[in-house]
Amino acid sequence: MEFYIEKYSQRSFENIDVSFLPPMARRKLSLLDKIALCLMNDCISSYKDSESIKDLKIVFASRYGELDRLKKLVYQYTEENEVSPSTFSGSVHNSVVGQFSLLNKITAGYNSISAEENTFEAGLIEAVISSKDNDVLFCCCDAMSETNTKGFSCLIKHGKNPNVKYENRRLYKQDGEKICVNVDW
Numbered sequence: 001m002e003f004y005i006e007k008y009s010q011r012s013f014e015n016i017d018v019s020f021l022p023p024m025a026r027r028k029l030s031l032l033d034k035i036a037l038c039l040m041n042d043c044i045s046s047y048k049d050s051e052s053i054k055d056l057k058i059v060f061a062s063r064y065g066e067l068d069r070l071k072k073l074v075y076q077y078t079e080e081n082e083v084s085p086s087t088f089s090g091s092v093h094n095s096v097v098g099q100f101s102l103l104n105k106i107t108a109g110y111n112s113i114s115a116e117e118n119t120f121e122a123g124l125i126e127a128v129i130s131s132k133d134n135d136v137l138f139c140c141c142d143a144m145s146e147t148n149t150k151g152f153s154c155l156i157k158h159g160k161n162p163n164v165k166y167e168n169r170r171l172y173k174q175d176g177e178k179i180c181v182n183v184d185w
Contacts (some may be wrong), residue, residue, distance in 0.1 A: 039153035061123025
């Protein structure tokens with residue numbers, strides 16, 4: 001599979017900086033939220049202060065989603081027999097992409113995908129197919145724990161000649177030398 005990536009970003013827990021977010025938006029972010037928001041923000045620099053950002057499609061992929069919040073929900077329910085509405089709303093698989101679209105005034109649709117060990121590939125395929133009509137922001141990340149956190153995001157441009165190929169669970173620049181990401185997480 002070949003397509004065009006304008007920009008990409010990789011992050012782990014060591015290099016998270018959410019200072020670009022308003023303080024109230026940072027308040028209740030999970031580790032997954034922080035990484036995903038940083039990744040997506042890294043890739044939209046060409047859209048900053050542009051009216052066309054509202055038409056940017058987004059595909060978010062995460063194998064495990066909000067595991068920490070789910071643990072909190074189960075604990076709250078079993079120990080306290082009630083669930084916090086804010087914890088519940090943040091535990092939804094697409095909550096981070098919803099936050100990102102609201103913060104950036106993106107009105108185009110977005111998809112959230114989870115496909116076990118094929119999550120990266122399923123999300124990437126959805127993003128490439130969606131890019132036939134428009135630019136797509138693709139983000140894949142998981143936060144199992146602070147030390148087991150990985151993420152990748154890229155801006156796939158519509159109508160450009162391919163500069164990246166995906167094969168053997170690796171994303172390569174077209175010259176075949178530099179690996180953008182190894183998806184054997």
